[in-house]
Amino acid sequence: MVVLVVLGLMIWFTTMRSLPVVQATGASFVTSSDWLPSAGDLGTLSFVYGTLVTAAVAMLLAVPVAIGVALFLSEIAPKRLRTPLAYLIDLLAAVPSVVYGLWGVLVLVPFLGNHVWGPVSDHAGGFPLFEGPATGRSYATAGIVLAIMALPIITAITREVIATVPSAHREAALALGATRWEVIRLAVLPYAKSGITGAVMLGLGRAMGETIAVALVIGGSSTISASLFHPGYTMASVIANEFPEATGDHINALIGIGVLLFVLTLIINVGARLLVWRTARKLR
Amino acid sequence: MTDPIESLVRGGTITRGRRTRNHVATLWMVGSMLLALIPLVLVLSYVISKGVAFVSWDFLTQAEPFGFNERGGGFWNGIKGTIKMMALASVIAIPIGVASAVWLVEFGRGWFAGTVRFVVDVMTGVPSVFVGVFVYSFVVLNTGHFSTWSGSVALALLMLPIIVKGCESVLLLVPDHLREASLALGVPRWRSVLGVVLPTAAPGLVTAIMLAVARAAGETAPLLFTTFGSRVVTGWTSFNGPDSALPLLIYRGARSAYAPAQERAWAGALVLIAMILILTIAARLITVRKGKVQA
Numbered sequence: 001m002v003v004l005v006v007l008g009l010m011i012w013f014t015t016m017r018s019l020p021v022v023q024a025t026g027a028s029f030v031t032s033s034d035w036l037p038s039a040g041d042l043g044t045l046s047f048v049y050g051t052l053v054t055a056a057v058a059m060l061l062a063v064p065v066a067i068g069v070a071l072f073l074s075e076i077a078p079k080r081l082r083t084p085l086a087y088l089i090d091l092l093a094a095v096p097s098v099v100y101g102l103w104g105v106l107v108l109v110p111f112l113g114n115h116v117w118g119p120v121s122d123h124a125g126g127f128p129l130f131e132g133p134a135t136g137r138s139y140a141t142a143g144i145v146l147a148i149m150a151l152p153i154i155t156a157i158t159r160e161v162i163a164t165v166p167s168a169h170r171e172a173a174l175a176l177g178a179t180r181w182e183v184i185r186l187a188v189l190p191y192a193k194s195g196i197t198g199a200v201m202l203g204l205g206r207a208m209g210e211t212i213a214v215a216l217v218i219g220g221s222s223t224i225s226a227s228l229f230h231p232g233y234t235m236a237s238v239i240a241n242e243f244p245e246a247t248g249d250h251i252n253a254l255i256g257i258g259v260l261l262f263v264l265t266l267i268i269n270v271g272a273r274l275l276v277w278r279t280a281r282k283l284r
Numbered sequence: 285m286t287d288p289i290e291s292l293v294r295g296g297t298i299t300r301g302r303r304t305r306n307h308v309a310t311l312w313m314v315g316s317m318l319l320a321l322i323p324l325v326l327v328l329s330y331v332i333s334k335g336v337a338f339v340s341w342d343f344l345t346q347a348e349p350f351g352f353n354e355r356g357g358g359f360w361n362g363i364k365g366t367i368k369m370m371a372l373a374s375v376i377a378i379p380i381g382v383a384s385a386v387w388l389v390e391f392g393r394g395w396f397a398g399t400v401r402f403v404v405d406v407m408t409g410v411p412s413v414f415v416g417v418f419v420y421s422f423v424v425l426n427t428g429h430f431s432t433w434s435g436s437v438a439l440a441l442l443m444l445p446i447i448v449k450g451c452e453s454v455l456l457l458v459p460d461h462l463r464e465a466s467l468a469l470g471v472p473r474w475r476s477v478l479g480v481v482l483p484t485a486a487p488g489l490v491t492a493i494m495l496a497v498a499r500a501a502g503e504t505a506p507l508l509f510t511t512f513g514s515r516v517v518t519g520w521t522s523f524n525g526p527d528s529a530l531p532l533l534i535y536r537g538a539r540s541a542y543a544p545a546q547e548r549a550w551a552g553a554l555v556l557i558a559m560i561l562i563l564t565i566a567a568r569l570i571t572v573r574k575g576k577v578q579a
Contacts (some may be wrong), residue, residue, distance in 0.1 A: 006441065007403055010410075010418045017421040068316025076313060085317065092324050095565055096502025098531045102538040103327045106546060148323045155320070179302055181309035202409060211505035212531075216538055229301045236413045240447025240505055244512075258417035260411065269409035273402065 001269055011262075018256030021249050035222035037242075037250035046224045050139065050232040051261070055207040057143025058150055059230065061206075063200055065147075066154035068212030071156075074162045075184055077281035088161070093152035099156075101216035104145045109136035109217055112144070118231045136227035142234070145213050161186060161279050180185055198275030205268045209261065211236040216261030232265065235261040239265065308557050326555075328337040338547045344555070347517045348533065351543040355412045359552045365432065368560075369511065369519065371499055372436035372445060374427025378493055381447030382509060388448070389455040390477050401452075407445040415441050416506030424510060432518070432527040435511035442503060443496040450492025487570050494567035498560045504531035530556050 022029050023043045032043025073086055113136025168216040169187040180188060189196075219231025220241055233241075239254045239261075246254055343358035384404075389395055415438050423434040458481050466476035482489070507513075512526040513536070530552055537549025 006444075009422065010414070013422045014414070014418050017425075040373075064312075065319050066315040068313045071315035071319050071376055072317045076310065077317075088321060088324060092320070093329060094498065094560055096503075096504070097558060098504040098538070099331060100327065101328055102549055102553050103536050106550075107326075107330055129523045133308060148529060155389065177298070178307040179298060181306040184309070205409045209409075209412065209413065211413040213406070216535070231473060236411055236505070237416055239413055239417065240508055243509055243577055249357065254418050258414045261574055264412045265411055265414075266406065269406045270485060272409075273405050277402075 011259075014255055014259050014262070018252050018259055020199050022256045025253075029253075029262070033222065033224050037246065040249070042249070042253045044235070044253075044260070046222045047233050047235045047238050047257060049224050049262070051208050051234040051236070051264075052219065053139050053141040053228070053232070054146055054218070054234055055204055056207060058146035058207045059204055061144065061147035062151045062203060065150045066199075066203065068197065069151070069156055070155045070158035070162060071184060071188075074159050075188065076180060088157040089152050089155050091155070092148070096159075097149065097210060097213045100145055100149060104213055104217040105137075106139065108145065109141055112141050117141075121227075121229050128226040129228050131225075131227035132229065133229055134227075135219060137231050138218055138229045138230035139218065139232050140228040142214045142232075143219040143228070145199075146207040146210055148214065149205045149210055153206050154199045154203035157276060158192070158196050158198035161192045161199060161276065162280060164195070165191045195279030196274045198272040198279070200228055201268050201272035201275070205265045205272065208234075208268070209236055211240045211267050213243060215240045229259060255284065306409060308502070330551045331550065331557055334550035335552075338551035340555055343409070343548070343551055345346060345482040348515060350515060352537075352540045355543040355544045355547075357548070359530060359548065359555065361528040361556065362530040362552065364517055364520075364529040365511065365514070365532075366501060366530040368432055368518075368523070368527065369436045369439060369507075372433060372523065373398040373439035373500060374379075374493075374497060376436065376440035377447055378411075378494070381444050381493075381496075382451050384444075384448045384491060385451035385455055386477060386482070388452050390481065402531055404445045404448045408449065412442055412503050416509040417508065418558040420509035430510060430512035430526040431510055431526075432525070434524075435507050435527065435529065438506035438510045439500045439503060442506065445501045446496035447493055450495060451485075451489050454488030454492055455481065457488065460561055491567040491571045493571075494563050498563040498567070501563070502556060502560055504529075504535050507532050509533075510573050513578050530559075 006113075018073075021042065028034075028043050028047065030043075031045060032041070032213060033045040033049070034041040034043040035046060038117055069089060073082055078083060106206045113134065116132035117136065117140060118132075118139065121134040124130045125132045165188050169191060170183055173183045175186040214234050215237035218237055220233055220237075221231040223230075225232070235257050239258055243251070243254055322518070340358075342356065345360050345361065346356075346358040347361040348359065349355075349357035368500055384400070388401060392400065419438040419441070423437055424430055427434070462480055462484060463476060466480045467473070471479070507529050512527060513532050514526045514528045518527050520523065534549045534552040534556065537545045537552065540549075542547060
């Protein structure tokens with residue numbers, strides 16, 4: 001099938017392009033954070049770090065809300081509200097990432113920078129995570145935008161998984177006199193647990209691969225800093241930002257970052273799909 | 285802590301603790317729902333209120349001015365580029381996507397079909413920036429220049445897995461007795477697929493395809509490396525040079541420090557969202573109207 005061939009081609013061509021550069025740089029391609037392509041320094045550690053930090057912030061914010069929404073929609077929302085509300089959440093996924101980026105950089109960045117991150121770092125600046133000087137374009141802002149974008153995916157898949165919970169399980173719990181929450185905790189969650197983990201991982205994959213919105217709000221800096229309020233870069237956003245101006249080895253190194261990102265998200269996606277599939281299989 | 289099932293079986297009354305926990309959990313779920321709607325409302329209201337002020341006939345029919353700080357002009361170069369690119373991407377992705385879905389549902393058995401299904405699932409999660417980088421190293425470097433059609437290839441790659449998944453789930457809804465009736469009349473397999481299964485599923489297939497088109501129309505990242513962008517309006521039949529796209533123009537406007545460029549970006553965002561919403565809603569209406577298969 002074409003689909004398989006295409007995936008193979010994708011890996012082959014990008015790897016061939018970037019391999020010489022990565023080999024020349026050696027292990028420091030992923031262990032060094034010195035990124036100065038004009039001088040031949042091609043350490044990408046700070047981008048890997050930025051990807052992990054922003055994705056972690058996004059997951060921390062999105063997961064409890066997304067699962068809450070999914071449970072609300074499938075367990076307690078009145079029947080008449082379910083479809084329109086689910087449609088609204090889907091709409092959140094239909095908004096293109098460039099629009100989130102536009103809104104993020106022109107509205108969210110100034111607001112958070114001046115009214116939230118600034119005051120927080122003034123009061124809690126001693127704590128390394130919140131060290132100043134705080135700017136709107138930072139890991140934290142990127143994390144929030146990513147949380148908004150990952151939420152609808154996690155919710156959609158979680159709902160799918162919850163829909164496979166046999167109603168006999170729910171009825172059994174209800175028959176024992178369980179409250180609504182106890183039904184969820186005793187019948188729904190244990191059954192759907194691995195599927196929900198898969199949903200969260202798919203959201204994580206989305207957050208790590210997201211490019212344009214992050215490129216607009218993260219600021220752009222290839223230093224690693226502990227503070228969430230400092231600017232940084234993620235793997236995807238550095239590719240988008242530097243590609244148009246890059247030449248020669250710089251381009252190949254960016255392609256190398258793309259391959260690295262692809263491998264990371266591939267691992268996460270495959271794991272996630274396996275978990276979701278396993279839950280779905282129980283049906284048969 | 286006592287085992288919750290045990291305490292249930294002992295059949296106690298609903299104690300205060302249990303009631304409180306139920307209330308807290310309900311509050312969490314309802315609160316999450318409200319919280320999730322906040323960004324949607326915020327983003328849409330900003331795009332609409334800021335965008336409406338700058339969308340005009342000129343905006344839809346003129347190209348961008350050459351300076352970011354110049355007022356006036358519009359995004360016609362991008363709108364036209366997006367339409368061209370989506371048309372070509374659809375021509376590439378729809379036949380392959382629908383054919384793959386038909387194969388998976390009607391003929392696909394065994395481990396190979398399982399693998400294909402799994403790869404399609406995984407492909408929906410491939411970062412769009414990587415697809416762009418791939419098409420850059422595969423097409424752009426080999427042809428030596430940025431082009432409209434390389435952008436279409438990238439968008440087609442993004443649409444393909446969505447089309448396959450969507451069409452597959454629609455085809456699965458076609459009742460088996462229709463297939464069996466056709467086969468019982470002695471109609472060969474491929475003709476019953478073409479003559480019975482596909483027409484029955486047609487509205488659903490159209491919906492699935494339109495949703496994929498809507499998704500791809502908003503993509504920006506892959507276009508940075510493939511069509512690159514262009515300040516001039518290119519001809520309808522010109523596919524060989526750099527071209528612009530609506531999302532690309534919004535992105536450049538958002539990065540600009542000049543108010544006029546930002547204003548155009550808001551207007552562009554409104555146009556883009558309107559295009560996507562119209563596609564999405566039209567897609568749903570098709571299945572609602574004729575959607576006996578869907579039910």
